[in-house]
Amino acid sequence: MPLDMHLHLRDGIMLENIGVLSAYSFSGAIIMPNLVPPVRSKEELVAYKQRILNAVGMEAADEDEFDDIGEFSDNGGFEPYMTLFYQNYDKEFLTDVAEELTAIKLYPAGITTNSEGGVKNFDIEEMRPTLEAMAELGIPLCVHGETDGFVMDREAEFMNIYDALASNFPTLKIIMEHITTKEATQMLDKHPNLYATITVHHLIISLDDVVGGMMKPHLFCKPIAKRPEDREALLKIALDAHPKVMFGSDSAPHPKDKKESCGCAAGVFTAPIALQLLCEIFDKHGKLANLQSFVSDNAQSIYGICPEFKEVTLVEKEFSVPQDYKGVVPMYAGETIGWSIEDVD
Numbered sequence: 001m002p003l004d005m006h007l008h009l010r011d012g013i014m015l016e017n018i019g020v021l022s023a024y025s026f027s028g029a030i031i032m033p034n035l036v037p038p039v040r041s042k043e044e045l046v047a048y049k050q051r052i053l054n055a056v057g058m059e060a061a062d063e064d065e066f067d068d069i070g071e072f073s074d075n076g077g078f079e080p081y082m083t084l085f086y087q088n089y090d091k092e093f094l095t096d097v098a099e100e101l102t103a104i105k106l107y108p109a110g111i112t113t114n115s116e117g118g119v120k121n122f123d124i125e126e127m128r129p130t131l132e133a134m135a136e137l138g139i140p141l142c143v144h145g146e147t148d149g150f151v152m153d154r155e156a157e158f159m160n161i162y163d164a165l166a167s168n169f170p171t172l173k174i175i176m177e178h179i180t181t182k183e184a185t186q187m188l189d190k191h192p193n194l195y196a197t198i199t200v201h202h203l204i205i206s207l208d209d210v211v212g213g214m215m216k217p218h219l220f221c222k223p224i225a226k227r228p229e230d231r232e233a234l235l236k237i238a239l240d241a242h243p244k245v246m247f248g249s250d251s252a253p254h255p256k257d258k259k260e261s262c263g264c265a266a267g268v269f270t271a272p273i274a275l276q277l278l279c280e281i282f283d284k285h286g287k288l289a290n291l292q293s294f295v296s297d298n299a300q301s302i303y304g305i306c307p308e309f310k311e312v313t314l315v316e317k318e319f320s321v322p323q324d325y326k327g328v329v330p331m332y333a334g335e336t337i338g339w340s341i342e343d344v345d
């Protein structure tokens with residue numbers, strides 16, 4: 001039951017085009033709420049979930065278009081685990097919406113795609129009623145942890161805020177999303193209530209791959225890929241399947257012209273090749289036995305979720321990554337990767 005614990009499915013035509021790619025090989029995914037406008041009410045959340053289910057169901061009938069990723073079985077087993085966009089919510093509202101959501105996602109204001117309405121200053125007392133209510137109701141807080149400092153230092157600088165959140169709200173589960181630095185990996189052992197997701201691209205690339213030679217817009221994302229030693233630190237806890245670490249692709253589709261343009265949008269699109277790449281990485285390091293924990297079991301125990309059964313068979317066989325999936329360019333577009341999805345049951 002592969003789980004993608006950080007996924008952008010967008011909305012409208014983009015959702016209809018790419019939702020099925022995640023639903024094919026994943027049992028479920030934590031769905032990010034940074035739409036325009038962001039998901040902030042129960043009505044918006046329920047309606048968005050329904051649009052996702054519709055998009056996945058609709059496209060499931062349309063098998064031919066995606067021949068190159070393998071045969072579709074039925075897509076029944078895909079659970080969108082919904083999130084709200086963090087703002088100060090009162091307990092009454094949270095109690096009412098708790099059954100419909102899995103987590104709340106906090107963005108610092110303006111730090112990434114569609115995050116303008118996020119948190120401006122991290123005043124613990126201002127946030128206390130909301131965060132205490134979330135802790136009581138067992139709603140985890142997912143955090144995009146970057147300051148507005150120098151781009152390479154933003155995540156490391158945010159560790160003070162994680163410290164403050166984790167120690168002020170010791171019963172709140174806090175997930176450091178898409179961590180990219182060794183500083184973040186060290187935080188995991190500092191607070192019992194801190195967890196993390198790691199993307200597949202941050203296990204593979206460093207900043208050199210983005211801007212060290214010709215600029216690669218399709219590898220440009222937030223947080224930006226860091227130094228080789230940061231990647232090594234991420235690899236270590238991922239390959240060991242550290243029990244507080246989960247896979248979250250942060251797969252973030254943008255139309256090709258928004259990536260290959262002056263003012264390139266941030267986001268790497270990996271959803272259709274994430275599992276294959278993870279197999280390749282874990283196999284290369286002799287750690288395939290830990291992949292199940294990294295991509296499913298850890299998330300199930302951290303979030304307390306029981307996804308529907310889905311068994312994905314991967315084989316060490318070359319897969320030619322398409323140039324694009326309905327106008328969205330994936331990582332490794334036009335290249336060959338070492339593993340393929342053989343079957344999904």
Ligand SMILES: [Zn+2]
Nearest residue numbers: 006008032250
């Ligand atoms: Zn994201």
